[in-house]
Amino acid sequence: MLQSFPKVAQNPPSSVAELLERAQDLVGFSFAELAAIAQVQVPSSLRNAKGWTGQLLELFLGASAGSKAEQDFPELGVELKTIPVNLAAMPLETTYVCIAPLLGLNGVSWEHSNVRNKLSQVLWIPIDGRREIPVAERTVGLPLLWQPNEAQEQQLRRDWEEITEAIILGQVESITARMGSALQLRPKAANSKALTAAYGASGEPIQTLPRGFYLKKEFTRTILCEGLGLGK
């Protein structure tokens, strides 16, 4: 099969097929190679460049830049997630999904939740992210376009409902990352001093750390292994 050389996208993909084509063209390339093409520097460490990998791939796939609270490819209904894995395809990190609203949740249903919207269709791009490999030498893996199956959808729904219920009841501060089987709630802020409004235990307004929804590693591992036919 003919392999086109990857290049920085000048426009968003016009179809899912085109998006997948672009992703396919990146397979096997190292970050050093891609960074050279995109004319950006490879950080020696991701310590001060935590989102670098995801943003590098966005350049090649043509994702609309910015920090809008919507999918990366709104016209295609696709969300992009780069996920560092080891040789066993085990995710090395949890996956950030979206900010968790702490107010105005009355009447919000799973069907209309941001979590469901973001996860309705995801283009997963695994990265060989082994820590012992220099960032420049890490490579892009096989892309996987995923939609939650019935069981996964219900699992996510149960977690979301449990967590959301706790938020509504003013228990945000007692929710730990242990709650939920696939989805978890964790801090998502510039630092521990950032504050946002939420409900207190008596329904009174309080200020608390902003939270975000994340996918636990094991859930993501199952997606990748089933989707890529790697067995379990």
Place this chain on the structure above:
DNA sequence: CTGTGATCATTA
């Protein structure tokens, strides 16, 4: 400050 992209680093 909120939301995007996430990984770091301390602790259990």
Place this chain on the structure above:
DNA sequence: TAATGATCACAG
């Protein structure tokens, strides 16, 4: 040593 809670950079 894995997971939780904390943090980094940047756009708007």
